[in-house]
Amino acid sequence: MPIGGWGAPPMRHSRGVDWQQLRALLVASIRLDIRSSRSRYGGSRVPPLAIVLVTYTVMGVLLAVALIRSGDPFAYSVFTLSGAMFMTALTVIMEYGTVVVNPDDFEIMAHRPISSKTYFWAKVANLLFYVSLMATTLAGPGSLMGGLTFPSGVAFGLTHYAMALLSCWSTAALVVLLYSAAVRVVSYDRFTNAITFVHTAATLVLTMGYVFLPRMLAEDPTLISIRRGGWLFAAPPAWYAAVVDMSAGGGIYENALLASAAGISSALLLGIAMSTISLSYAGRLSELASSSPREQNVKRRTSSRGGFPVGRLVCSGGSEMAGYELMASYLARERKLRSRVYPAFGLPLAAYLFGLLTNGLHDPLVAAPEGAGLNIMNILGLYCVFISFFFASAMTQTDQWKASWLFYAAPVDDRSALVVGARKVVIWRYLVPFFAGLFVLLSFTMPVLSAAAFVIVTFVLSLGTFSLIGLTAPHLPLSQSVEKARQMRQLGIVALLAIAMGVVIGIQKAFREMPMAGAFVLVGLVVGTWLLELGLRRRLRRRLAAEEFLG
Amino acid sequence: MAEVRETAAIELDGLTKTYGDVEAVRGVSLTIPRGQICGYLGPNGAGKTTTVKMATGMLRPTEGTARIEGFDITREPLEAKGRIGVVPETGALYESLTPREYLGLVAHLYHLDRAAAISKAESFLELFGIADASDRIMTSFSRGMRQKVLISAALMHNPSVLFLDEPLSGLDANTALVLKELLRDLALQGKTIFYCSHVLEVVERVCDRIVILKDGSVIADGNVEELKEMTHRGSLEGVFSELTSTGDLSGIVQALSRSVTGAGEE
Numbered sequence: 155m156p157i158g159g160w161g162a163p164p165m166r167h168s169r170g171v172d173w174q175q176l177r178a179l180l181v182a183s184i185r186l187d188i189r190s191s192r193s194r195y196g197g198s199r200v201p202p203l204a205i206v207l208v209t210y211t212v213m214g215v216l217l218a219v220a221l222i223r224s225g226d227p228f229a230y231s232v233f234t235l236s237g238a239m240f241m242t243a244l245t246v247i248m249e250y251g252t253v254v255v256n257p258d259d260f261e262i263m264a265h266r267p268i269s270s271k272t273y274f275w276a277k278v279a280n281l282l283f284y285v286s287l288m289a290t291t292l293a294g295p296g297s298l299m300g301g302l303t304f305p306s307g308v309a310f311g312l313t314h315y316a317m318a319l320l321s322c323w324s325t326a327a328l329v330v331l332l333y334s335a336a337v338r339v340v341s342y343d344r345f346t347n348a349i350t351f352v353h354t355a356a357t358l359v360l361t362m363g364y365v366f367l368p369r370m371l372a373e374d375p376t377l378i379s380i381r382r383g384g385w386l387f388a389a390p391p392a393w394y395a396a397v398v399d400m401s402a403g404g405g406i407y408e409n410a411l412l413a414s415a416a417g418i419s420s421a422l423l424l425g426i427a428m429s430t431i432s433l434s435y436a437g438r439l440s441e442l443a444s445s446s447p448r449e450q451n452v453k454r455r456t457s458s459r460g461g462f463p464v465g466r467l468v469c470s471g472g473s474e475m476a477g478y479e480l481m482a483s484y485l486a487r488e489r490k491l492r493s494r495v496y497p498a499f500g501l502p503l504a505a506y507l508f509g510l511l512t513n514g515l516h517d518p519l520v521a522a523p524e525g526a527g528l529n530i531m532n533i534l535g536l537y538c539v540f541i542s543f544f545f546a547s548a549m550t551q552t553d554q555w556k557a558s559w560l561f562y563a564a565p566v567d568d569r570s571a572l573v574v575g576a577r578k579v580v581i582w583r584y585l586v587p588f589f590a591g592l593f594v595l596l597s598f599t600m601p602v603l604s605a606a607a608f609v610i611v612t613f614v615l616s617l618g619t620f621s622l623i624g625l626t627a628p629h630l631p632l633s634q635s636v637e638k639a640r641q642m643r644q645l646g647i648v649a650l651l652a653i654a655m656g657v658v659i660g661i662q663k664a665f666r667e668m669p670m671a672g673a674f675v676l677v678g679l680v681v682g683t684w685l686l687e688l689g690l691r692r693r694l695r696r697r698l699a700a701e702e703f704l705g
Numbered sequence: 706m707a708e709v710r711e712t713a714a715i716e717l718d719g720l721t722k723t724y725g726d727v728e729a730v731r732g733v734s735l736t737i738p739r740g741q742i743c744g745y746l747g748p749n750g751a752g753k754t755t756t757v758k759m760a761t762g763m764l765r766p767t768e769g770t771a772r773i774e775g776f777d778i779t780r781e782p783l784e785a786k787g788r789i790g791v792v793p794e795t796g797a798l799y800e801s802l803t804p805r806e807y808l809g810l811v812a813h814l815y816h817l818d819r820a821a822a823i824s825k826a827e828s829f830l831e832l833f834g835i836a837d838a839s840d841r842i843m844t845s846f847s848r849g850m851r852q853k854v855l856i857s858a859a860l861m862h863n864p865s866v867l868f869l870d871e872p873l874s875g876l877d878a879n880t881a882l883v884l885k886e887l888l889r890d891l892a893l894q895g896k897t898i899f900y901c902s903h904v905l906e907v908v909e910r911v912c913d914r915i916v917i918l919k920d921g922s923v924i925a926d927g928n929v930e931e932l933k934e935m936t937h938r939g940s941l942e943g944v945f946s947e948l949t950s951t952g953d954l955s956g957i958v959q960a961l962s963r964s965v966t967g968a969g970e971e
Contacts, residue, residue, distance in 0.1 A: 178813030182802060189801040189842065261797035265761040265868075266814050267786040 170271040179276035210291035218296040227402040231395035234296035242322040246329040285326045293318030306402040313401035317394040327423035468582045473566040477575025498544035501537035517600045518608045518662040538612040542620035545580045550629040570694035576631040589613045614679045621686035712775035714739045714897035719769035729755045731921040742898040744912030748949050752921040753901045790859035794870035804854045805839045815862035829857035848875030870901045909941040
């Protein structure tokens with residue numbers, strides 16, 4: 155019996171990969187990447203990926219402009235490439251669920267005649283495409299500016315760009331390799347629960363690395379020099395920068411050694427390791443997609459455990475309580491939501507640890523001594539503000555985004571109370587305990603009064619940011635589907651919000667020089683935040699009264 | 706030319722799936738000859754979808770084997786999967802593609818000739834009445850429109866075995882009628898159809914054979930008349946109720962009614 159086209163000679167097969175299928179899957183994945191879902195409840199008309207790419211281009215230009223004055227092709231390349239690698243690693247870590255392992259694909263593809271290898275390599279090709287776009291926007295401006303500035307001209311630009319691509323691909327491959335190894339060891343449920351904390355730890359490590367190097371450079375400006383070859387073997391961006399330096403006529407011996415490290419690591423990561431994963435990819439995905447009833451029961455039991463009824467204390471009515479319970483359930487049970495929010499805690503933790511290691515946690519109420527360098531407290535303050543930014547953005551996205559119908563359809567007098575309840579979960583179950591913990595940690599390193607002053611200022615700033623975003627953002631909690639790049643769009647915007655650090659520094663200075671003025675500023679902040687929250691409540695009430703759920 | 710083995714279309718042999726202590730499917734064995742429409746019924750949670758997932762290679766059985774036209778779905782997955790078309794219960798598809806793009810993707814995955822695939826996709830979209838929407842992304846599609854795309858995708862490569870899990874879900878009455886007639890026609894052409902549904906009237910009219918599952922095990926297997934005779938009931942609804950109900954249905958109705966109205970509460 156004829157069975158259509160299937161069974162035709164598989165001419166396009168080689169090494170277990172069906173190239174026709176691979177191409178079709180890749181084209182479909184790219185289409186999905188560049189389109190926004192435009193959901194009924196608030197999907198954007200501009201694809202998140204486009205916003206991310208524009209943001210990354212701005213970051214790439216700023217980085218290139220800031221570093222080009224160094225005049226050293228090697229140091230310039232180390233920094234521009236490490237910036238691109240850092241963002242790539244962060245992106246793949248945060249978006250692993252939609253980029254590489256996506257059990258949602260399983261329902262659509264698992265019954266089709268696609269080999270494990272073909273499917274895996276289609277995923278990898280999609281990842282490489284995605285990473286290439288990022289590398290181009292992050293490091294492309296650096297390649298262009300370096301090509302225009304350094305004497306080796308076009309050769310520098312082209313080599314720099316090629317190394318940016320290769321280094322970012324290898325970084326992505328490393329993250330995929332580590333994650334895939336983890337998925338082999340534990341079940342998907344446990345893995346995704348664990349990954350939430352891995353995200354936090356990875357954010358911490360990456361942030362530490364990112365702030366460590368400039369600090370060390372401030373102490374020893376010759377550190378990033380090809381003549382200091384020894385330690386550079388521990389810094390992957392230097393391996394790829396060595397190739398760029400060779401194109402600019404840099405020293406041969408040290409560069410050749412570092413470049414060979416780049417070549418070997420890339421070949422190992424992109425070739426051998428990925429091939430190994432591809433063999434059992436489909437089988438693994440099948441197991442990930444089917445979580446057992448037993449695990450679900452365990453989950454249900456775990457999540458139904460009672461705790462201290464914070465909601466009853468902080469919510470002023472039944473409607474607020476309903477919103478509180480809904481959001482609390484999602485934050486407790488929705489793995490993807492948690493995995494997008496929790497890494498935010500890794501940032502201030504990294505700053506704190508870094509401050510401890512470098513004695514950079516200066517008392518904010520006492521002026522730092524001359525030549526003390528960067529006060530880590532400022533970075534810590536900034537990262538504390540970032541947490542509320544992460545929450546405000548991530549709490550709008552979930553796989554079960556249709557849950558937001560509640561805000562339009564609930565039979566209550568004031569539906570804005572539901573949203574206020576949802577926001578109170580973030581404040582009372584996450585922000586307050588976090589800042590309380592931070593106060594305890596800081597108390598070990600400075601007078602209690604100073605720690606309290608710092609924590610109060612950053613807490614109020616954090617609340618103000620949370621209210622401001624709530625006031626200006628068009629999306630209600632749980633109203634957007636999870637899409638590739640949405641989280642990175644958020645991170646990109648966060649990176650541009652460094653201006654908040656200026657506020658932290660300003661308030662510290664005001665407290666030091668004129669405590670009364672500092673107190674006034676703090677009171678102003680509190681009042682401002684309160685007014686923002688009132689404005690938010692009023693806006694929500696008007697909006698939700700006007701918008702009816704129409705099905 | 707594809708290899709043809711002289712065997713039954715679907716052979717399930719001791720198919721079992723356990724999750725820890727829970728046995729979702731217990732040793733299901735069925736042999737379904739070519740050209741038969743087999744209705745697969747059972748209450749919620751009986752194991753129907755799990756059986757379909759194992760038979761289509763989406764889920765690895767804990768024990769037992771599933772063969773499609775003689776090809777073991779776990780050992781020769783590409784050969785076996787190339788012979789089946791599946792309409793999944795979940796209705797999952799890539800919403801951000803257009804129907805034309807989605808069917809084009811499916812055509813490539815089965816190595817269909819490009820021109821023939823385009824013409825076939827056009828004709829499906831036209832016949833199902835969604836040609837006007839063929840270049841719109843499917844995010845805003847109704848359940849019925851999605852179901853039409855899913856059915857088209859399952860039929861694109863002219864499979865010899867079809868697994869349909871609630872295929873009429875969301876379809877309007879006219880399309881449902883067309884689909885029922887289409888299934889009869891495909892069966893006459895020698896295609897085998899494994900049909901899971903809760904709509905007993907449709908199963909009764911369309912299927913040559915009915916298998917009833919309860920708590921993961923097959924509790925009845927035969928044509929409608931045989932099952933009626935076995936249970937002394939006059940309709941498939943009665944047969945199903947007799948075999949799978951755990952309590953007095955009218956009693957449950959009364960209790961539910963009282964719960965809704967609050968009658969009897971102090």
